Amino acid sequence: MGERAQEASSAAAQSPIPEQIITAIERFRTAIPANFDPNYVEKVVIPFFLTNIYEGERPLLPMIDPNFSKENALPHDVFGLIYRDWKPTPEEGVMVFLQGLEKRGENNLRKRIYFSAVTPDLYKPMYRAKVTAFFDKLLDQKFADRPFMRHYLDHYFDLYWDLHLGLVGSDIPREVREIGEAFNTVFAYRDPLLPITYHNYMKVRELQDFLKSWIGERISDIQSGKTKNPERTMAWHWLKNAQDSGHFSKKDMVVECLHDFVALSQWGNAIFRVMSLLSEDGGDQAVRASFQKTMSGNFDTAGGAPFSPLELFVMELFRVISPNGGSVSTIHDARSSVHGGALQQKVGLPFERDSYVSTPHTSTSLDSIHWTDPNTFDPQRYLRVPTSAQINDDKCRQIGLARCPFDITSFKVKDGRNARIKNSGFGTLFVVADERSYPVCDYAGFAPFGFGYRRCAGERLTILVFEDFLRKVWRDKIVFRKLDLANPARVPVGLDAVIQDDIGFNRFPLR
């Protein structure tokens, strides 16, 4: 009898697990490549197959009840990418993305501190030059007619670390670039049985400690003044605004940099999808016509509206592209209250089953409950629905609620700006800086960035980055088109996205 079979039969003798379940598990184990590290098998492969993710309701209002919790709301097989012990280890730092509302401090304080580093008022003075330099380099004519996404990924970590810590080029060690790419590759493929997932997962494990110490040291450089223009980094704003609140330690900042691998990786997927929609061959006629129309007018002039024409166009792009499929929550096992304890525990099943609910984005954005014309590409639609600055008690009562689900409060930013981070009655954050309000569309029919208190902190930053990408495309008369390649490479460009790298760009004098 092999070692595994012996283990199985002795497990069967000690526990009441029926023989056929043990046999099924054995059969499953034989499907796992023999060269996989046993820890990887136990902590990644098996939990992956014991996880269920259910499709949740399409919300009518732009919020998710905290009963669907954010606390550790990621399938357990990915925790080894973040923590040495393969499981949530808060002593090593936590990310707001995986924190239940009840743990975030008063009125979502932790999220407000995170958000303070990426609010739209900061973009022009602090981040814009970094982003436009990146696009200028990427779209240089010498790279024309080459597969674009591999090229994008080769430069992407310069932008990533420049935004977070103010570092580019040779200031970013090879290991740091490698672990970033490995991390994103795991999230792009997700299937733990694939050799590519395995190798990249183990590479992250190998370089994890190095990365965390490096980030910690570079944050200290920002604190000590060693870093040039520290106020042009996200970490500087986190340090200033966390102060001694006890809600955003340096270790938390390190872990946030790991979270952001996943967050910002979605730019890659979104850029690829935008190029596909705008491409000369195979693009979408309605999107191309809308781009032409938007850019032929005063695309940066909002004229009293909450969003400029270019912002509206980018928002509509994100509604149709929806690079992020759903907001994932942990749920309580309702049977435990009926039967007095989890059934698996009672019958001695030695596996933890994990179940999650995903509140869907694309189908919510395309729901005919929210729009009369959900399938039409129409950037103007956001001028007819409320913004986060408009959702107050009166509006909530008008909708039929007795009160706002979230108290409306304000957090004064402490980094020298005249800015407050406020929230809508649905819990959605937005900034008011120098008396100007920068709201988001607070309507369930606009779902790509999630909902309410847990909505994406980087939404407006992302929209601003894509505005700059499109300004560049328009100004330089850039066109995208399919390349004639026999075997286009498959490239992991973002969360759940491995694409055929077969689109390139060029410039044409006549549009």
Ligand code: HEM
């Ligand atoms: C294409 C780009 C992006 C998309 C589509 C996107 C989408 C989302 C979505 C749907 C959520 C909500 C998840 C949930 O409720 O379960 C979220 C949360 C979050 N995003 Fe993004 N994101 C993007 C870029 C970014 C960027 C650039 C940043 C930071 C610079 C960022 C930071 C965050 C944070 C911190 C959260 C957690 C919010 C919370 O739990 O309160 N995201 N994102």
